[in-house]
Amino acid sequence: xxxxxxxxxxxxxxxxxxxxxxxxxxxxxxxxxxxxxxxxxxxxxxxxxxxxxxxxxxxxxxxxxxxxxxxxxxxxxxxxxxxxxxxxxxxxxxxxxxxxxxxxxxxxxxxxxxxxxxxxxxxxxxxxxxxxxxxxxxxxxxxxxxxxxxxxxxxxxxxxxxxxxxxxxxxxxxxxxxxxxxxxxxxxxxxxxxxxxxxxxxxxxxxxxxxxxxxxxxxxxxxxxxxxxxxxxxxxxxxxxxxxxxxxxxxxxxxxxxxxxxxxxxxxxx
Numbered sequence: 456x457x458x459x460x461x462x463x464x465x466x467x468x469x470x471x472x473x474x475x476x477x478x479x480x481x482x483x484x485x486x487x488x489x490x491x492x493x494x495x496x497x498x499x500x501x502x503x504x505x506x507x508x509x510x511x512x513x514x515x516x517x518x519x520x521x522x523x524x525x526x527x528x529x530x531x532x533x534x535x536x537x538x539x540x541x542x543x544x545x546x547x548x549x550x551x552x553x554x555x556x557x558x559x560x561x562x563x564x565x566x567x568x569x570x571x572x573x574x575x576x577x578x579x580x581x582x583x584x585x586x587x588x589x590x591x592x593x594x595x596x597x598x599x600x601x602x603x604x605x606x607x608x609x610x611x612x613x614x615x616x617x618x619x620x621x622x623x624x625x626x627x628x629x630x631x632x633x634x635x636x637x638x639x640x641x642x643x644x645x646x647x648x649x650x651x652x653x654x655x656x657x658x659x660x661x662x663x664x665x666x667x668x669x670x671x672x673x674x675x676x677x678x679x680x681x682x683x684x685x686x687x688x689x690x691x692x693x694x695x696x697x698x699x700x701x702x703x704x705x706x707x708x709x710x711x712x713x714x715x716x717x718x719x720x721x722x723x724x725x
Contacts, residue, residue: 520636526552531642549592554662637679645687693718
């Protein structure tokens with residue numbers, strides 16, 4: 456016996472960083488709705504779920520470093536999963552989040568993260584107006600003619616989404632208090648002919664300084680490294696940028712292919 460499931464996938468490619476006004480240069484949104492007929496006894500679990508499609512025991516019981524994606528968009532979590540170092544979901548995996556938004560959320564300990572007072576349905580996603588972040592994978596989208604629009608029933612799913620993020624946030628803090636090495640990974644993806652600009656480099660440098668300061672202040676006993684993964688078609692051979700300006704940060708320029716973070720991970724885990 457077969458059932459039909461509606462699976463929503465929103466690949467969101469960010470050239471550079473997702474800015475705080477949600478209008479970064481070169482940002483393109485590609486929407487795709489996929490219908491699948493699958494055997495109920497062999498149902499492929501939701502790719503964006505957090506508690507069921509990863510090996511929890513493997514993540515929690517092995518004394519290995521923990522990799523936590525921190526944006527700028529969902530490609531980072533996907534890349535880490537493909538490279539075999541991501542077994543559980545954390546709060547920032549499947550959202551678009553700018554530098555200042557990320558810093559503010561960590562600084563405020565996720566206060567009002569999913570408070571409906573600050574949530575607004577826009578286009579095909581839900582936006583938190585307080586932090587200026589986008590949840591583009593959590594709520595259903597309807598097709599009206601040729602347009603994709605957020606389902607009017609999205610608010611009914613909010614309790615379920617809140618429960619999911621409550622688990623992810625709890626998992627985030629447990630990881631930071633586990634005594635294990637933590638790698639915070641942020642990816643910047645550039646398409647064909649795109650390169651990181653001087654302005655983007657300046658914003659990145661400012662973010663690195665603030666992130667290191669904030670995490671060292673809030674989690675003084677945490678052994679962490681901020682990993683910046685600049686994935687670009689223009690990079691012909693992956694390499695690590697040697698920069699002694701930062702205490703807790705490593706920067707990598709990576710070739711764009713199916714598993715672009717493999718080079719970085721091999722350098723981190725020695």
